Amino acid sequence: MNNQTKPRTPARRLLFPALAALAIAGLVWQSGALRASEPAVNIPAPIVDTTTGDTGPQTAILAGGCFWGIQGVFAHTTGVTLAVSGYSGGDLKSPSYEAVSTGQTGHAEAVKVTYDPKQITYGKILQIFFSVAHNPTQLNYQGPDHGTQYRSAIFPTTSEQAETAKAYIEQLGKAGAFEDKIVTEVTPFSAFYPAEDYHQDYATLHTESMYIRFNDLPKIENLKVIFPEVWRDKPVLVSVQPS
Secondary structure, three states: OOOOOOOOOOHHHHHHHHHHHHHHHHHHHHHOOOOOOOOOOOOOOOOOOOOOOOOOOEEEEEEEOOHHHHHHHHHOEOOEEEEEEEEEOOOOOOOOHHHHHOOOOOOEEEEEEEEOOOOOOHHHHHHHHHHHHOOOOOOOEEOOEEOHHHOEEEEOOOHHHHHHHHHHHHHHHHHOOOOOOOOOEEOOOOOEEEOOHHHOOHHHHOOOOHHHHHHOHHHHHHHHHHOOOOEOOOOOOHHHOOO
16 A cells, blocks of 8 residues: 555545455455446536636535545546645634544535636536545545535535525425435525645545546546537646736
């Protein structure tokens, strides 16, 4: 088990891939079924969406499990100009990864998605979020990661975003888009704190990681398959942004 490529990673993120690989590797490889345990879900687009009156850059703050996967998905989404991993929803100012990982700060691992509303709407971003980026029916966990810091949450930055998010959750619930109830919180936005540098672009820079291969690369592939109209082969990365 090599910990050099993931400084200060919680044990669960290292142990899950190793133990899972030892237990099921033979069956998985023989069947050619190496994929994330949570499949993507085809869901309808939102009936209620934000307007395109504002033509400047907009932001969406989303949380749903480990931020690596969500950042990786939106880095490949056309219209997204930047996706940054970080923390939202807690009271502690400038939280560290170690503090958030205790589950005691109230923060969730979140991603700040900056996008061009002339190319993609907030509603489309939410559709991707619910469909391929995470499973919105898992309460306070996502896959192998457990704790309130991995909860499913949306932090609207405007009242219009809040209305769109709430209406979409209601729409998906009435449509029976998921077998289980959606537990995604819609919480007023207060602050976003970027995560440490080593977390940024992690799914792109560490494709050899078993955690990434099991949990995150399939999400990115599902974006390409289910949303080809917004797929971008070359991801936008935090690490190559001008200083």
